[in-house]
Amino acid sequence: DATQRVEVHITNTLEGGQGLTVHCKSKDDDLGVKQLGPSQSFMFDFRPREWPFGRTLFFCKFSWAGGSGWFDIYSQKRDQLKCTDHKFYWGVKQGGPCLTKCEGTPSVDCFPWNQQLHLVLMLLSLLFMAICDAGNWTRVHITNTLEGGQVLSFHCKSKDDDLGFQQLRPYQSFKFEFRSKEWPFGSTLFFCKFSWDGGSGWFDIYSQKRDEDTCKDHKFYWIVKQAGPCLMECEGKPYVDYFPWNQE
Secondary structure: OOOEEEEEEEOOOOHHHHOOOEEEEEOEEEEEEEEEEEEEEOEEEEOOOOOOOOEOOOOOOEEOOEEEHHHHHHHHHHHOOOOOOOEEEEEEEEOEEEEEOOOOOOOOEOOOOOOOOHHHHHHHHHHHHHHOOOOOOOEEEEEEOOOOOOEEEEEOOOEEEEEEEEEEOOOOEEEEEEOOOOOOOOOEEEEEEEEEOOOOEEEEEEHHHHHHHOOOOOEEEEEEEEOOOEEEEOOOOOOOOOOOOOOO
C-alpha cells in the first residue's frame, strides 16, 4: 500500500488539572468517547485515502468543566506534507489545540477552535457525502463478561484504522462504528486482541465476508468470556452464537 499510516496523539494539557472528554470521528469511523485525566494521552492511527477517493478528515469535540470546542485534528488537505514522520502530537488547552511535536516543524503551532459556521458547513458536507455513499454504518458493541469479575484489556484494528488500547471493568461496554467497504475496494475486517489475568485470545470481531448478512440492523452485540466471544444480540438471528478464539 503506497500511503503511510498516520499517528495522532492527543494529550490533556488543560490548565487547572481538569479532565478532558474527547470524541473524534471521520466520515467512515467513530472512535468513541474518551476521558483523559491531566497529562493523559490517547492515540489513534489510520491510513489516509488516496486520490481520487477523497481526502481524510478526523474532527474532534473536546469538552471540560465550563467549556468545549471543535477542531479538525487531522485534515489531509492541511497536514499531508506537515510532519515528515507522519506523527502528530497535540496538546489541548482551553484556548485551543497546539501541535507540540512534529518532525520537520521546529516550532509549536497553536490553533483556535473551529468557528460554528465552519462546523455547520463541515457537518453538512459530511452528511452529503454520507448520503452519496451507499455503504451502511455498522456498529460493534463489546461487553466484558469475564468470570471472576476480571478486567478485560483489548486492542482492535483494521488494515486502515487502529482503535487504540481499551480497558473494561466487569459489565462495562465499548462501542465503535464504521462504514463497510464496497466492492471492488476490498472487504472490511476488524480484529481484536483480548487479554485478562492469566489468559488472552485473538478474534475477528467484524469480518465483512462473514457478517455482512448476519445482523439486519448492522448492530453487533458481543460479550467476551475466557472461552471466547459470543454474539448475544443481532436482529434477524434468534439464538446466541458462540465462537472460539482464532488459532495463532
